[in-house]
Amino acid sequence: MSGANVSGGTPLVAVWALTGILLGAGVLVAALRRKISAAGATRLPLAIIVLGAPSMMIASFPAGMGLADTFGISGGDHAPWGALLCLVSAVALILLAFVWVRARPKPPRVSPI
Numbered sequence: 001m002s003g004a005n006v007s008g009g010t011p012l013v014a015v016w017a018l019t020g021i022l023l024g025a026g027v028l029v030a031a032l033r034r035k036i037s038a039a040g041a042t043r044l045p046l047a048i049i050v051l052g053a054p055s056m057m058i059a060s061f062p063a064g065m066g067l068a069d070t071f072g073i074s075g076g077d078h079a080p081w082g083a084l085l086c087l088v089s090a091v092a093l094i095l096l097a098f099v100w101v102r103a104r105p106k107p108p109r110v111s112p113i
Contacts, residue, residue, distance in 0.1 A: 004070040009062025016059045023048055039103040046096040053089035056082060 001008060027048070031041040060077065068075030 001066050001070050006066040006070050007062065008066050009059070012062055013059045016055060020048065020051075020055065039099060042099050043096060043103075046092045046099065049092035050089050050096060052092075053086045056085055 024045075027036075027041070027044040030036045030044075036044070056077075064075035064077070066075075067073060
């Protein structure tokens with residue numbers, strides 16, 4: 001690919017990976033210092049897992065396009081792990097919605113007169 005003067009998008013991947021590491025470390029530090037609630041400590045890692053599938057798309061798109069432009073192939077994801085990552089992200093999104101709904105404040109009960 002470098003012979004065809006096509007970039008694989010390495011700087012983007014490195015920055016995106018560093019962002020994920022910093023987000024995870026921030027959640028860990030906040031949880032250890034008890035700056036967030038138990039529900040927050042559950043929601044934040046789930047949100048990071050939900051971002052797994054979009055992160056794969058953002059990080060792999062330049063490399064896939066570089067391969068497609070250089071070698072005339074589709075450049076798409078053909079590994080079984082891509083589908084697994086999308087499935088895990090979807091399950092985390094469902095769990096995140098479930099945790100968010102359960103953590104909502106309940107309206108006060110009104111007793112009948």
